[in-house]
Amino acid sequence: MIGTKNNGAASQNGAPSQGKRTSGNLRPGSLAFEAQLTLQRLLPRLDAVWEKTKTSERVRHDFEVRLHDHWQSLFELLRELYGQRYDFFYHLEQILITAAEAWAHRSPVLREVDHQRINDPDWFTSEKMVGGALYVDLFSDNLGRLRESIGYFQELGLTYLHLMPLFAVRPGNNDGGYAISNYRSVDPRLGTMEDLRLLADDLREAGICLVLDFVFNHTSDDHQWAQKAQAGELEYQEFYYIYPDRETPDRYEQTLREIFPTVRRGNFTWHDGMQQWVWTTFNSFQWDLNYSNPSVFRAMLEELFFIADTGVDILRLDAVAFIWKQMGTNCENLPKAHTLIQAFNRLASIATPGLLFKSEAIVHPDDVVKYIGHDECQISYNPTLMALLWESLATREVRLLTQSLSHRHQLPENTAWVNYLRCHDDIGWTFDDADASKIGINAYDHRQFLNRFYTGQFQGSFARGIPFQENQATGDMRIAGTMASLAGLELAIEHEDEKGMDEAIGRILLLQGVALSIGGIPLLYLGEEWGMLNDYDFVEDPAKAGDTRWVHRPKMKWEFLEELGDSLGSGPGSLRRRIFRSLQRMITVRKSLPALGGQKMDLVQSGNTHLLTFVRSRDSHRLVVVANFSEQPQSLEGNVLRTAGLGRFFEDAIGGQTYGSSTDLIVAPYQVLWLKRV
Numbered sequence: 001m002i003g004t005k006n007n008g009a010a011s012q013n014g015a016p017s018q019g020k021r022t023s024g025n026l027r028p029g030s031l032a033f034e035a036q037l038t039l040q041r042l043l044p045r046l047d048a049v050w051e052k053t054k055t056s057e058r059v060r061h062d063f064e065v066r067l068h069d070h071w072q073s074l075f076e077l078l079r080e081l082y083g084q085r086y087d088f089f090y091h092l093e094q095i096l097i098t099a100a101e102a103w104a105h106r107s108p109v110l111r112e113v114d115h116q117r118i119n120d121p122d123w124f125t126s127e128k129m130v131g132g133a134l135y136v137d138l139f140s141d142n143l144g145r146l147r148e149s150i151g152y153f154q155e156l157g158l159t160y161l162h163l164m165p166l167f168a169v170r171p172g173n174n175d176g177g178y179a180i181s182n183y184r185s186v187d188p189r190l191g192t193m194e195d196l197r198l199l200a201d202d203l204r205e206a207g208i209c210l211v212l213d214f215v216f217n218h219t220s221d222d223h224q225w226a227q228k229a230q231a232g233e234l235e236y237q238e239f240y241y242i243y244p245d246r247e248t249p250d251r252y253e254q255t256l257r258e259i260f261p262t263v264r265r266g267n268f269t270w271h272d273g274m275q276q277w278v279w280t281t282f283n284s285f286q287w288d289l290n291y292s293n294p295s296v297f298r299a300m301l302e303e304l305f306f307i308a309d310t311g312v313d314i315l316r317l318d319a320v321a322f323i324w325k326q327m328g329t330n331c332e333n334l335p336k337a338h339t340l341i342q343a344f345n346r347l348a349s350i351a352t353p354g355l356l357f358k359s360e361a362i363v364h365p366d367d368v369v370k371y372i373g374h375d376e377c378q379i380s381y382n383p384t385l386m387a388l389l390w391e392s393l394a395t396r397e398v399r400l401l402t403q404s405l406s407h408r409h410q411l412p413e414n415t416a417w418v419n420y421l422r423c424h425d426d427i428g429w430t431f432d433d434a435d436a437s438k439i440g441i442n443a444y445d446h447r448q449f450l451n452r453f454y455t456g457q458f459q460g461s462f463a464r465g466i467p468f469q470e471n472q473a474t475g476d477m478r479i480a481g482t483m484a485s486l487a488g489l490e491l492a493i494e495h496e497d498e499k500g501m502d503e504a505i506g507r508i509l510l511l512q513g514v515a516l517s518i519g520g521i522p523l524l525y526l527g528e529e530w531g532m533l534n535d536y537d538f539v540e541d542p543a544k545a546g547d548t549r550w551v552h553r554p555k556m557k558w559e560f561l562e563e564l565g566d567s568l569g570s571g572p573g574s575l576r577r578r579i580f581r582s583l584q585r586m587i588t589v590r591k592s593l594p595a596l597g598g599q600k601m602d603l604v605q606s607g608n609t610h611l612l613t614f615v616r617s618r619d620s621h622r623l624v625v626v627a628n629f630s631e632q633p634q635s636l637e638g639n640v641l642r643t644a645g646l647g648r649f650f651e652d653a654i655g656g657q658t659y660g661s662s663t664d665l666i667v668a669p670y671q672v673l674w675l676k677r678v
């Protein structure tokens with residue numbers, strides 16, 4: 001059997017290789033033979049697409065080259081998912097036509113981008129990449145105004161912009177845009193499809209990639225498919241998991257986790273109109289799509305291509321862990337979830353080859369990494385690093401962090417982590433229990449401690465977080481709160497504690513300094529650059545009150561920008577200015593250091609458990625990062641730095657100070673150093 005991995009970039013720019021085109025050298029009955037025969041039968045069906053769309057010979061040839069390159073693995077993936085269906089061949093044909101239409105309609109500009117990226121497959125691992133994420137309404141009210149903020153993103157240094165979901169949503173609670181009722185129209189409060197396209201063009205012009213969500217695990221209960229299901233159309237009831245009684249749901253429930261236990265117990269919601277149960281992993285109005293039905297796969301493929309067509313560079317695949325269900329399992333991270341994403345990936349490689357996938361799997365680290373691959377999701381949130389950076393801040397030690405990094409940071413070629421500190425979601429302590437126990441930490445107790453610490457209940461804690469989805473039955477919870485409030489700024493401001501403010505800013509910049517240097521794409525959650533505090537007013541909006549994540553989704557305050565020019569004072573304006581300017585500087589410095597590109601990172605045993613120390617290298621470039629997680633100065637032996645490759649004299653690229661390795665290095669409280677040889 002031939003593997004499902006990418007099988008041939010060789011002929012990407014040339015003619016389809018003969019061996020793949022003919023089936024002459026393949027054994028009849030083998031899968032490879034079946035694949036080739038199927039393609040031979042299907043190819044003529046595309047003629048109608050090319051004619052209808054008046055696609056030129058050359059453009060059509062590009063598609064066919066890639067189709068030949070990826071066909072074998074695509075065929076195997078789809079066969080694994082849907083090969084048992086009597087109508088498999090029909091669905092294959094429809095899927096292929098969908099892909100051909102997508103390519104035929106792709107704009108020349110995007111085709112040009114495709115071409116560049118095929119020739120530069122690790123373009124996104126550059127040190128020049130720096131991301132930001134925001135809600136359009138909270139940041140700039142609408143898409144039109146957002147276009148006017150491009151200068152702001154450039155000033156900050158962003159080259160990647162993730163806009164939180166902006167498609168049409170159900171009225172009332174819509175889970176921050178994640179309950180989509182129409183993937184083909186923009187929420188009218190934010191603008192129109194045309195506004196989105198114009199924004200995409202402007203961003204491209206400014207060298208900023210556009211990232212949008214592909215919310216493909218579920219639709220809103222008012223999506224037209226769900227409406228048709230509610231109206232009794234059986235074909236559309238099959239788009240979801242719908243059951244007449246508790247029998248099947250109860251059997252599934254025996255092995256399922258609860259994701260939003262404060263919303264509703266269990267994973268199913270009773271629908272009065274249909275008098276049936278619907279699978280709803282998240283909120284009750286988010287109906288899980290049934291991917292065991294190939295019509296769902298094709299329908300969502302059409303939506304994927306439609307979204308890609310607006311000029312998106314990266315699709316954030318939402319809630320990937322949940323997209324495949326199987327009785328008797330926890331229905332998370334199942335093998336077929338990977339098959340499914342790989343099939344989408346193959347189709348994107350054929351029809352929208354410049355497009356990347358980003359995985360959102362906030363699960364156990366062993367599972368997170370399984371979504372990452374050039375043939376699946378090229379980039380992924382790094383939730384383990386995120387959680388363990390906060391863990392290190394609480395404990396002032398990096399033991400668990402380094403234990404985890406020592407065997408979890410490395411990734412396959414042409415892939416990258418997306419390193420973030422806060423996002424629109426909560427923090428869950430998803431580290432591995434075995435990593436913890438190896439260094440004598442009891443994982444259960446430690447999570448209890450972290451929850452108490454970050455909700456401010458632990459004596460001496462600097463954090464001001466609040467619980468999210470506290471599960472009364474299991475005692476489990478996750479943490480909500482902005483970066484600045486979790487890092488101690490809120491508390492220090494309230495107590496007018498100057499030293500506390502300095503320390504909080506130190507913590508913020510320390511975490512940013514690590515995220516910007518450890519390897520991968522750093523991703524800011526906008527508002528962080530100002531140290532924005534928790535916003536407790538969300539409780540006044542009934543559509544938000546039940547979801548504490550809104551505490552860390554504050555509205556942008558543009559007056560902050562004016563404070564940037566003020567002369568130094570000591571008010572909150574000056575705190576914000578310090579955070580903004582320091583972060584901005586670190587971003588600029590990052591972009592000037594080729595050692596910070598790529599993913600290669602080697603930990604250095606410093607002998608000091610408060611210091612995270614690692615070497616970054618790419619080609620002939622080398623940088624040593626030292627980060628002090630405690631509020632005390634820490635020392636590091638000069639010898640350690642010399643052997644890490646810094647020689648006798650070196651310089652901190654952030655602060656500009658020079659040091660020598662003949663003496664021990666003293667690292668100030670919460671200081672982060674990016675050291676390079678001079």
Ligand code: GLC
Pocket residue numbers: 175176178215282318319360424425
């Ligand atoms: C993802 C989103 C989260 C949302 C959930 C359901 O985890 O990040 O905000 O609630 O999916 O769509």
Ligand code: GLC
Pocket residue numbers: 259319362363425426428478
């Ligand atoms: C995600 C995660 C969960 C996260 C949630 C959004 O898919 O599994 O940890 O908190 O959805 O809040």
